[in-house]
Amino acid sequence: MDALKKEVSFVIGTAGHIDHGKTSLVKALTGMDTDRLKEEKRRGVSIDLGFAWMDLGEGAGRAALVDVPGHERFIRNMLAGTTGIDFVLFAVAADDGVMPQTREHLDIVRLLGVRQGVFAVTKSDLVGPERLSEVREEIAGLVKDTALEGAPILPVSSLTGKGMNELKASLKESCLKSGRVQEDGFFRLPIDRSFTVKGFGAVVTGTVASGSVKKGDELLCYPGGQRVKARGIQSLFMAKEAVSAGQRAALNLSGISHLDLKRGDLIVSTELEPFIEVARKKTHFVDCAFEFLPAAPGEKPRKIRNRAALKVHHLTGEALGVVHLLGEAEGRRAFGRLCLKTPLLMMRGDRFILRDPAMNATIGGGEVLIHHISRELMPRAGKAFCGYGEKPGDIVFKLLSASGLGCSRFSLGLMLNSPQSTLADELARDARFAGFGEFIVARERLSLAKEKAVELLGEFHRANPMEEGAKDDILFQGLRKFASGVQAGKADDLLRIIIEEFAKDGAIRKSAGVWALPGHRAASGKAESKVESALLEIFSAFFQPDLDALGRLPFKKAEVDKVLAYLQRSGSIIKLKEGSFISAEAMKSARERLIGHLKAKGGIKASEFRDLIGTGRKFAIEILEYFDKERLTIRGRDDLRKLR
Numbered sequence: 297m298d299a300l301k302k303e304v305s306f307v308i309g310t311a312g313h314i315d316h317g318k319t320s321l322v323k324a325l326t327g328m329d330t331d332r333l334k335e336e337k338r339r340g341v342s343i344d345l346g347f348a349w350m351d352l353g354e355g356a357g358r359a360a361l362v363d364v365p366g367h368e369r370f371i372r373n374m375l376a377g378t379t380g381i382d383f384v385l386f387a388v389a390a391d392d393g394v395m396p397q398t399r400e401h402l403d404i405v406r407l408l409g410v411r412q413g414v415f416a417v418t419k420s421d422l423v424g425p426e427r428l429s430e431v432r433e434e435i436a437g438l439v440k441d442t443a444l445e446g447a448p449i450l451p452v453s454s455l456t457g458k459g460m461n462e463l464k465a466s467l468k469e470s471c472l473k474s475g476r477v478q479e480d481g482f483f484r485l486p487i488d489r490s491f492t493v494k495g496f497g498a499v500v501t502g503t504v505a506s507g508s509v510k511k512g513d514e515l516l517c518y519p520g521g522q523r524v525k526a527r528g529i530q531s532l533f534m535a536k537e538a539v540s541a542g543q544r545a546a547l548n549l550s551g552i553s554h555l556d557l558k559r560g561d562l563i564v565s566t567e568l569e570p571f572i573e574v575a576r577k578k579t580h581f582v583d584c585a586f587e588f589l590p591a592a593p594g595e596k597p598r599k600i601r602n603r604a605a606l607k608v609h610h611l612t613g614e615a616l617g618v619v620h621l622l623g624e625a626e627g628r629r630a631f632g633r634l635c636l637k638t639p640l641l642m643m644r645g646d647r648f649i650l651r652d653p654a655m656n657a658t659i660g661g662g663e664v665l666i667h668h669i670s671r672e673l674m675p676r677a678g679k680a681f682c683g684y685g686e687k688p689g690d691i692v693f694k695l696l697s698a699s700g701l702g703c704s705r706f707s708l709g710l711m712l713n714s715p716q717s718t719l720a721d722e723l724a725r726d727a728r729f730a731g732f733g734e735f736i737v738a739r740e741r742l743s744l745a746k747e748k749a750v751e752l753l754g755e756f757h758r759a760n761p762m763e764e765g766a767k768d769d770i771l772f773q774g775l776r777k778f779a780s781g782v783q784a785g786k787a788d789d790l791l792r793i794i795i796e797e798f799a800k801d802g803a804i805r806k807s808a809g810v811w812a813l814p815g816h817r818a819a820s821g822k823a824e825s826k827v828e829s830a831l832l833e834i835f836s837a838f839f840q841p842d843l844d845a846l847g848r849l850p851f852k853k854a855e856v857d858k859v860l861a862y863l864q865r866s867g868s869i870i871k872l873k874e875g876s877f878i879s880a881e882a883m884k885s886a887r888e889r890l891i892g893h894l895k896a897k898g899g900i901k902a903s904e905f906r907d908l909i910g911t912g913r914k915f916a917i918e919i920l921e922y923f924d925k926e927r928l929t930i931r932g933r934d935d936l937r938k939l940r
Contacts (some may be wrong), residue, residue, distance in 0.1 A: 305532060305543050306352075306359040306471050307503050309381035311374075311405055313395035316387040317418035319346060320454035322363045325464065326350045347489075347501070347544075349532040352468040358532050359471065360503075360544040361385070375649055376559060376612040378405060379486050380503030380542060383470055384413040384444075386435075390423040390451065393431050394438055400658050402438065403589050407661030408647045411443040412473075414466050420451035421458060481506030481713040483515070483565040484641065485545060486611035490557040496528070498554040500563060501546045505611055506643070506713060507565060508540035509547070517552065518562040518641050521572050524549040560613030562641055571641065571710055580639040582667045586619070586630045586650075588660035600630075600659070609649040610640045619650070628660075642667050643713035666691060666711050688712055688719065689726045693738060696729075701745055701778040702737035702790055732793045735786075745778045746798050753804060753813050762862030765812030771795060808865075839882055839911035872918040885909070886919055887928070891939070894929075899936040 310318040323329050328348035346363035364377035378384075384405045388398055405413070415435050420428060432449050439445050448466045452459035484505040493499050509515065513526045528548035529536045539545040547563060564572075588600050600619065608617040621632040642648065646664040651657065665686075691712065696702055709719050723729045723736055730737050752774040756766045772791050779787035795811070798804050805814050860877070863869045869877045878886075886909050893900055893908060900908070906916035920937060923929045929937045 305357050306382045307362060307380055307542065307544055308359050308383045308385050308467065309362045309378050309405070309410075310364055310385050310387060311378075311398075311401035312387035313389070313392065313397040313401075316389040316392065316395070316398075317454055318385075318387045319363050321385070321387055321416055321418060321452070322346065322348050322361050324452075324454040324457065324460055326361060349544075350464075352464070352471055357471070359467065360532055362503075372609070372614065374401065375404065375609040375614075376486075376488055378408055378410070379488070379611045380505055381405075381408075381410060382412060382542065383467070384410050385467070386413055386415045387418050388415060388431060388435055390417050390420045390428060390431055394434050399438070402442070402444070403658055404649055404661075406442055406444070407587060407589075407649055407658075409663075412470050413444045413447045414463065414470060415439075415444075415447055415449040416459075416463055417449060417451040418454065421453040421456050481541070481643065481645075482568050482710075482715065483507030483509045483513075483563075484568075484611075484643075485509070485547065485563040486613065487557055487561045487563065488559055488612050490554045490559070490561075492554045493548070496548050498524075498549045498552050498557065499546055500549060500554070500557055501544070502563075502612065504539055504541050504543050504545050505562075505646070506541050507715075508538055509545075509565075510538040511536075514566055515547075515549075515563050516566055516569055516572060517557060518564050518568070518572055519639070520556065520561070521569075522552050522556065523566075524551040524563070560611075562611070562613075564641065567706075567715070568641070568710070570706075580636045580642075580667065582634045582636065582642050583665040584632060584634050584648075584662040585665060586621070586632055586660060586662040588628045588630070588650075589658065590628060604652075606659070607651045607653050608634065608636065608640065609651065610642055610646060613640055615640050617650075631665075634662075644711070645713060666695075688714065688722055689728065692719075692723060692736065693728055696736065696738040696741060699782055700780050701741045701782070701794070702732070702735045703782060704734050704786055705731075705736055706734070708736060732790075732797065735790050735793065737790075737794065741778065742794065742797075745775060745794060746801070746803050748775060748778070749795065749798055750803055750813065753811060753816075757813060757816050762858065762865075763810070764808055764865055765806075765810030765816065767810055771811050839878075839886070839909045839915065870922070872922050876915075876918050878915075878919065883919070883922075887923070890923065890929070894937075894939045899932075899938045901935050901937075905937075 310322060312318050319329070326348040348361045348363065350359050350361065352359050362377045362381060364374040386398070386402070388394060417428060417431050417435075423431075428451050435449050436445075439447065448470075450459050450463050450466060452463055454460075484507060485500070485502045486505055487500045487502050489501045491499055509526055509529070511526055511529050515524050515526060516522070517524060526547050527550045529539055530546040530548075531539050531543050536545075549563070586600075600621070602619070602621045604619050606617055606619060608615050616637040618635040618637075619632055620635060621630050623631070636642075642664045644664055644666055647661060648664070649661045650659055652659050692708055695708065695711065705720060709715055712719060714722075720731065724731065728739055730739050730742060749771065752771060753766060756763070756770065760766075772788060772795075775791055775795070776787065779790050782790055795804070799806055799811075802814060804811055806812075860869070864871055864877075867880055869879055870883050871877055889908055890900065890905065893904075902913065902917050902920060905920055906913050909916065909919075911919075920929065920931075924931055924937075927940055930940050931937050
């Protein structure tokens with residue numbers, strides 16, 4: 297990956313009104329004609345995306361150029377082409393000046409977060425100095441108070457070559473100043489082209505939106521879910537071992553036909569498989585920071601309606617979405633939620649464009665704050681709106697509070713577009729969180745869960761004083777609300793981990809397979825003491841207990857059974873078989889007498905043992921069978937028992 301980060305390449309996208317010379321400009325810079333369709337050649341108008349590259353010179357590396365169509369009818373293609381560009385090369389014809397698509401394209405690149413650009417005043421050979429000055433002023437006024445204010449405005453002519461050297465130098469300088477930040481995240485390649493190469497098979501191209509990929513990596517197709525392998529990688533017509541975010545890439549894929557892939561689909565990391573599985577069956581909603589455009593000159597003022605149905609353009613794909621504004625918009629900005637009718641693989645930090653299909657106009661855009669990918673991964677995440685500019689730790693805290701306790705590292709990573717290792721490092725430095733295996737837990741919620749566990753066991757002990765403690769299911773049931781927002785199938789795993797953690801802290805203890813408070817000792821309460829006394833009186837008869845009297849006691853059977861179970865756990869009585877019991881003291885005496893007899897005589901029959909302890913034959917046999925099970929004795933021929 298170190299070599300990958302050192303490699304420099306940039307993506308420059310063209311923008312501008314139809315017939316303002318974008319394609320001719322690219323050809324003059326690169327020597328490549330990006331109009332490849334017959335219709336484009338015939339009409340002299342770009343319809344689809346075109347691709348070329350140029351060497352910026354020593355220290356600046358290579359730059360890909362994505363030529364986009366200027367006609368408003370092909371704005372969909374233009375939006376697909378602006379995905380992942382570092383700079384915009386704006387073409388403004390000297391004879392026309394700023395036109396409607398100039399304004400719309402400027403709005404689009406600004407909404408997509410493009411902050412670097414160069415304005416080329418094309419066809420400058422057709423006008424005089426005065427007109428060039430007017431166009432310069434017009435452009436400067438257009439970009440005032442935008443990120444492109446102060447961008448170079450250079451007169452050029454693709455026909456005569458005038459200004460081309462200055463334009464190349466300006467592009468190089470802009471690239472060197474950019475210092476693009478290497479993006480983490482899961483690998484995503486939005487497809488802008490899919491085709492086949494004889495002898496190689498399916499090839500897809502695009503600008504890597506996040507993460508990185510190496511030759512030989514297994515990948516997934518979105519939304520189809522097919523598994524493929526990156527058999528080969530190229531970037532700007534050069535073979536590569538790997539590519540990363542921001543680079544143009546061509547992937548030769550095995551395991552799929554190019555006909556099964558189209559613009560708008562993505563090739564992604566296998567780590568996103570749960571996202572894909574959910575995406576194919578759920579409507580998605582995304583927390584966003586919206587920005588809405590003011591009305592263009594001559595248009596009526598725009599008012600964004602809550603629950604407006606708009607076209608969402610994201611990466612190279614699009615979908616219908618409904619805007620849910622949260623509160624009043626401040627100026628042209630607002631927070632809200634985007635409900636997608638057909639899911640897009642939108643992740644934190646992604647930019648998108650909103651267009652009104654009725655008006656056929658761009659009305660705004662925004663940035664993804666968090667994508668609640670499914671109820672399976674975090675059922676209650678939708679209750680935690682995560683605002684713009686918040687740090688990952690603050691977002692995680694909100695999400696964990698909404699989930700009740702904690703969440704798997706994987707689910708959080710998906711929602712924040714951050715691999716688990718990166719997220720874990722950041723959260724490890726935050727005192728608000730604790731890590732337990734695959735889970736991240738909010739310490740504040742952990743303390744509340746511990747208090748609840750202690751409260752539950754206290755209530756259980758008061759209601760069941762003769763019980764040693766509560767079984768797992770009782771404690772789990774009482775704490776389940778704390779894990780109600782955890783991925784399905786993971787809640788009990790998380791509860792098991794934190795309950796064990798409570799035991800390590802000494803807040804609770806486990807004994808004989810049940811949970812109890814540290815100071816608890818099983819004992820009969822007032823109500824049970826009467827039953828206990830009656831039972832102990834029966835068993836005080838030693839080898840002649842009236843077991844039939846158990847059914848004649850003036851207590852409910854459930855109460856008797858409860859105390860019998862308590863006496864067994866406490867070691868006061870021993871159960872020989874269903875309905876048959878003996879006091880522990882009597883059993884001790886029987887054992888001592890039996891062992892003494894066997895050591896002296898070598899063996900004993902049931903009738904002899906009956907006489908030895910002075911009881912009935914049935915009760916004597918039950919005691920002997922108990923000793924057999926305890927492996928004290930072994931029964932042989934003629935009903936003779938010996939010591940093992």
